Each structure stands twice: as structure tokens, then as C-alpha cells.
Amino acid sequence: MSGRHVALAAPAAVALALAAYPAVASGYGVRATLQVFMWIVLAGSWNLISGLTGYVSFGHVAFFGAGAYAGAILMSKAGWPWLAAALVGGVAAVVLALVIGYPCLRLKGPYFAIAMLGLNEVLRALVSYFEGLTGGGNGLSLPTLDATIPIYYVMGLTAVTVIALTYLIITSRFGLRLMTIREDEVAAEAMGIDTARHKLYAFLLSAVGPGIAGALTARDQGYIEPISVFPLATTITMIVMVLFGGKGTVWGPVLGAVVLFVTQEVVWARYPYVHPLLFGAIIVAVVLLMPRGVLGILQIRYRLPRTI
């Protein structure tokens, strides 16, 4: 087989295996894999804005939460079917990204980060304020429904879409232009690139996945409350996964999601109280020792194409 064929066959085989998995797996197995898909969606989406343009989005979980609430409200108050509600969740996240991104992306690096840090707090406050609609601190319950297996497939499909989208962007000139923002924004602008518009596009694209994933998760859990959908831990985990796996690459976020999820499950099973502390330590270690991530380092060392 030529190299090209192997490159296509391997992921295809994995995809087939994953598609067949629910037929043979336990409930836990399906749930765990569903979670991995979710993390791939989150990490892969974060990579689109922060890995490519270098604009660190610290509040990205806001899109997850927005999608979760939008979807949940439609499902519980308006009786929408979950698939449609999930898509609307994605739309809601994009709208939020537009509202936030349009002003905030004009801010230079550190100020953008500060603004995004505050986003979470604000959203949580808004959710509490609009209690009538969102159930406030008490949360929102959804009618019972066991849809774990269909959700598994939809989440899996979303993960594949995010990976494919990343591949398309990285191999396009649009992607190159996004990278120039990371390399040298002043020079990029001097060369005629409308950096504000490009950042916004990347930001919007990076919000869709989390929005859909949020709504799907809400359906799967059957219940959401502010703390469960806007936790800082989700943002941290997203970031660590991408940093570890390799930001700015196609498969880096996937690698990071898989490795760190498995690590998290193992550590959490044995040492439940230590794992957030461990994550803080991992962030520090990755930032200091391997800021490019596993695939990033391989890419530079062995001159691999960016599409790994």
C-alpha cells in the first residue's frame, strides 16, 4: 500500500471499529468512549482558535455551557427532539461567539485572555439571574430518555467533523493566514491580511463543536446546573489536552484527549482527590518542558507535515 493509502486506511479502520463498538461493549465502555469523543470535540475546537492563531481562549467552556442551556431549554420547555436541539445548541454557541468575539478579538493578546477569563463568571451570573428560564441554581431537568447509543454516534460524528475541519483549514491558505496571526500579527496586517476578520472566523468555527457537544451532554445526563456546564476544570482540561498533544496540528488534540482522558480515569479511580492538583502540575510541566506538545515536537524534529 502506498503511504497515502495507509494514511487513509488507518483512521478509517479505527472509525469502523468505533462504529461497531456499542454492539459489543458494556454501558461503561460506551459512556467512556462517548466522553472521549466529547473531549476530542472540545480540544479540537479550542485548537482552531488558540492553536492556530495563538489567541488563548480561556473561557471556551462558555460555548459548551451556552449550547447545553440552549439545547436543554428547548428540550424541556418546548419539547424539541434532542438532535434538533443539539444543532440549535451549536447555533447558540456561534451567536455567543459573535457577540463576545467581535469586540474582544480586537484586544491584544493578554487583554483578550483577561476578557475571556471573566466570561465564565458573567455567564454563570446571567444563568442565575434568568432563573425562570434556566432554573437558576437549581438546574434544569430533562424528560427521561435513554439515548446514550444514538448520542454516542452523533458525538462521534461531531468529533470526526471537527478533525476533518481542522485538516481542511490547516491545508488551506485560510489556515496559513490564521497562523501568520500567531507568528507575527503586525507583519500579517502589513501584508494585507485582515486579521480581525480572520480571528473572528476562527473563533466562530471554534464555538460550534462545543455548543453541540454541550447540548448532547445535557441530553445524556438528563440534568444540568450552572456548575456542571461552566466549570473552569473543563477549560483547563481542554487546554492541557491540546498542549500535550500538540497545538496547531490535526491529531494533536485527539492524542491529548485520549491520553489524558485515560490518565484521568485511572488516576481518579485510585486517587480521587489529587487529580485536579495533578492537572495543575501537568499544565506547568507541559508549558515548561514541551510547549509544542508531542506531535509538535515530532513535527519539528522529523520535518513532518503539519497535517499529522
Next chain:
Amino acid sequence: MASPPVLEIERLRKRFGGVTAVDGVSLRLEPARIYGLIGPNGSGKTTLFNCITGVERLDEGRVHFGGERVHGLRPWEIAQKGIGRTFQVIRVFPELSALENLLVVTRDRLAAARERALRLLRFVKLDGLRDEYAGNLSYGQQKLLEFVRVLMRDPALILLDEPAAGVNRTLLNDLLEAVRQLRDRGKTILLVEHDMKVVMGLCETVFVLDHGEKIAEGAPGVIQTDERVIEAYFGR
């Protein structure tokens, strides 16, 4: 009616806190000529470049490019109108390859862009390194890359900030020849330079700045003997 000058700057003023970096500078650039901008360190040359290209906002004055107002526009809008520039400190995109550095600045169809990019790389003898990360190139190579990157968009006005700095003689001659060819094709070039031999040999008209003001303007030979210029550089 005569066509408008390529660039017209009227009484441009730029302040940074208490310091007036550019103080009421006016100048005109006609098409198909090579201009020089000289002056002692800190005289405002790079600031002037930054104001023309939109990297800095002017406090006072106007800038017109081919009759169109450009002051107040974003840098990318100005670049798209046809003004290209290089930087004093080289700003190639280090993690893009040499070829990608050129491809990324144009929106032309990929095939045409590639052809143009490869031609430009051949012109500066960098086509063998086209897939190398720009950050791995030598100083001189990066300088050449930045130079041809500006040319990718075929700008009518090219601003070069210290193109000769750190470049060896052979490379320099190639560069200067390239600049002359651009002029012959109708382009206007304005360069900031400290190397007087380059300025005298290449430029048709030279502007001299000192403490943000234009103190002289004219042919290189005339400027060399201008009292105010000598004073600015060497003191009284």
C-alpha cells in the same frame, strides 16, 4: 490635469507622550522613481513609515496614495491598496516555509500564486530552500525573503526599511539591481538607509529628517553638501 503623485504627505505630526517623533513633515513621491529617507538615529524615519502604512495613527496631517486618502485606514487596507513595506527588524513568519511566506500574502488562485512565488524565489536564489522553515534561514536569506514577499502583491509603492543592513556585498548588489528594475517597471520606492554609499548610488531624490522635521530635500550630490544636513549628522 496631471496624474496625482504616488504618495502625498501633508504636515504629518506624530507624538508619543511628550516626544514629537514626526513634526510637520510634508513630501511628495512621483511614480517610477527611487527616493531615499535619511537622518540621524531617532529622527523619525521608521515612525514616518509606520504612519504611512497605518501601523501608527497620525495625530495631525494627511496621507494620500494615488489621490486616495489612506490616513486612518487599517494597515491591511493600506497594504491592499498597493503599499508594501519591509521592516527594520526582519519579520518573516518563522514557522511557515519560505514558499508559504509568499503564498500567504496573496489571494490569487493557488496555481498562479505558486508560479509567481517560485519565480520570485528563483530571482533571489532561494528556490532551493522553498520548503525550509523561514526561521531557519540565515539573516541575509530572511532579508531577501522579506523583500520578495513584499513584491508578491505587486505594490505600486514599496517602502524599504534599511534593506542594506547586515547584507553582504554580492547580495546587496543583487538587491540594488532588483530595486532599479522595479523602478524601470514603473514602481516607486522609498528607502530608509544608513549606508550612504547605497543612498548616493541608488536614490534620485533624498529627504533628510532631523528630530522629526524635514530639513532638506534634493539630489544626493546636493544633500551631501547641505550645511544643515552636515550639522544634523556631525554637530556644529
Next chain:
Amino acid sequence: MLGQVVISGILSGALYAMVALGLALIFGVMRIINVAHGPLLMLGAYTTYFLSTVLDVNPYLTVPVSMAVLFAVGVVLERTLVFRVVDAPELSSLLLTFGVSIALVNLAQLLFTSDLRSVEYLTGAWVVGPFALSKTRVVAFVFAGTLTGLAFLLLGWTKLGKAIRATSQSREVAMVCGIDVQRIHLVTFGLASALAAAGGALIAVIVAIQPEMGQTWTFKSFLVIVLGGAGNYPGALLGGILLGLIEQVASLFLTTQLSEVVAYVLLVAILLVRPTGLLGGRQT
């Protein structure tokens, strides 16, 4: 009514100013956004809590001790971790301090649990004319004002202070002038941590102490810096007071949650209109 609000605003504003000054120093001198600032404040609060309950002393006496302890913690953090990202791209320093902040908060959760603690000392308010001034707030104001004043004296009149200011203006020039920039970074981070600790120590008697208490303080300190201007130290003072006033005024009309939203929108709006901060600072 308005007078009461203004006074409350100034009282809390001084605290904001003091804590934010620490963050401003780190930002100005090292160009680092210290996301771990809030957790440092939290540790200061816990130090005061433990000292005053275990040793049964007046919590206000523990303020200098908290400051000293956190000065040491700050120095250790800088010497082991932070110094490595001073010259790195922004992402690295942001993520590093982020990682440190997560680790500190969770360490606190492990060691102290999430149970709410508090220190009972002064209660009630002094009544001055038509105004009721919460005693703990007034004492905090006095401390904050004094400490901030001392900090400015340090910055303005001592050799160290001048070195700090020189380094924030230009590191290269400072080095050329013979200033040991590494040492300045170390001291600045320590000082900033001490100021945060003082804030924590002072509010230990006002609010409930728990590991996550520092998060809003980090955010509000950023807000102060934005209001006052990056690298503009006196600006942090005004910014703090301004924030205190805005918060109190907003709370007249809005619930506390919405006033946070107001603060956030304000932050973004100011940054858009005046990227160098309201009072004009340095653009990064």
C-alpha cells in the same frame, strides 16, 4: 443614601487598589499576567485564619506575618517556575500562572477542605452622622491605605523602588545601568504576593474563607489595571477606588450578579476604546 454608597465605595476601593497594585507591579516589571494572584490572596487569608485561631491572637496582628509568608511563597514560585517564562510568548506565562493557580486552589482544598471558615473579631459598625461604617471595613481601609502608601514610598524614594520602576520602563536599559534584573523580578513577585496576602488577611474577618475565594479578586484586579492603565502604578490606586465606587453604585440598582456583568462589560468596553487603560498606561 448616595453618601453612604460613596463611602462604602472608597472603603472597598482601597482594598482593590492595594491588591491590584501587586498585579500591576508584576505586569509592569515582568510583563506577565499573574492568574495566580487570587489564590495568593486566598493563602494569605488562610494564614491569618490559622494564626489567629490557633494562637488566639488579634487577626490584625497577623497581617505582617501573612505578608512575610506569602512574600516567601512568591519568591519561591518566581525562582522555580515563573522566571522561566518571563521571556516566553504570552501564552506560556498565562498558562503557567494558570496552572499554578489551579494547583494552589486544589492544594488548599486538599489541606483545608472546602468548608467555609471565618474569623470573628470586630463586628458592627461605627455610626458617624447619617452614615454607618462597618468596623472591619474601616480598619481594612486604614491598613490598605497605609500599606499602599508605604508601597508608593518604596517605589518613589528607595533605591530598590527606583530600580523596579526603571525595569518596568525598559529592561534592557535597566540592565545596562547595572540593575540586577533577575533580582528585581524576584523581589517584585514577592512584594506583589505580599500585597495580595495583606488583602487576604484583611478580608479574612469580613468574608467567608474558602479555597476559591481568590478567583473574583484576580478578575477584579485586572479590571483595576485596565481602569488605571497598564504599568501605571498610581493609576492602580485610582482604578481601585473607581471600581469600588462603580460596584457600590451598581448594587443600588442591580443585584450583585448583574453588577458583575456590568463590571465585565465595562472592562471590555474600556479596553476597546482605550487599549492603554482609562488613565493611559503603556501599550504592551
